[in-house]
Amino acid sequence: MQTKRECTQLLDYLSEYLDDELEDEQLCAEIESHLESCENCRVVVDTLKKTISLYQSAAEKTDLPEGVRKRLYHRLDLSEFQNPGR
């Protein structure tokens, strides 16, 4: 049975674990083992992953508005090089 203290200790490493940047293999195995038995931590990991992926998906929809692009090229005196296809 995992205790709450173990959950909070492992919490500090979850972000690195998700990025595959955790160099301590033993700690990595410990997290995986913990996740199999701790429902609360599994929910935190799943919703943490979902949080990151939602922000990445939303960011892909943020384009540079055409007016902003035109004014930028104008300000930089680069209007002649602005790609007309964009």
Place this chain on the structure above:
Amino acid sequence: MNETTQQPQDLSLPDLRAGDREEFAKLVDAHSDKIYRLALKMLGNQQDAEDVLQETFIKAYRALPEFEGRSKISTWLYRIATNQALMLIRGRDKPPASIDAEKIDDQGQAYTPLNLTDWCCLPEDEYLTAEAVAYLDRAVEQLPEAMKVTFLLRDIEGLSTAETARVLEVSESAVKTRLSRARLRLRELLSGYYGQKAESVPVDFRRRGQTN
């Protein structure tokens, strides 16, 4: 020893340094979307983001003759843009939340998740509605500046830990700590929002969602 970092093949660093305007236009074309997005998320205001975008490339053009190529040119541009955005934030009425002032936060207590609702089971089209995207933006705006810019550079712009550390001129360890705290705070905020929606999803659908 050659300390120059390899730059994108379609950009000529010598031409950029020499002030070649066509080459500079290629640089602007390749990076303006990302710089604008970073500024918009940092500042939460389109006009300010546009100002930062313009100032970043004006400063870059002036500084290019001295750019030694020790970092990727994108990392260098992000550093200029980040500093520009932070200057704007510090100039606003509210007290500045400086990167340095938040150093103490890196040593603070671990953040404990309070909301343990599993909201990964919603229908996909409910995650990124206009209302939800506005909520995502508001949640980022609530982060302290150091956490916010770290999250934006790592998770939105896709910079590595090392690149983010170079942009912000902090240690890689500080980047990892701030990123972890930012992600956990955002998760908590999003759990409040999506958790309510998840509770209204029929149980049968939740089970199907979890198996996908």
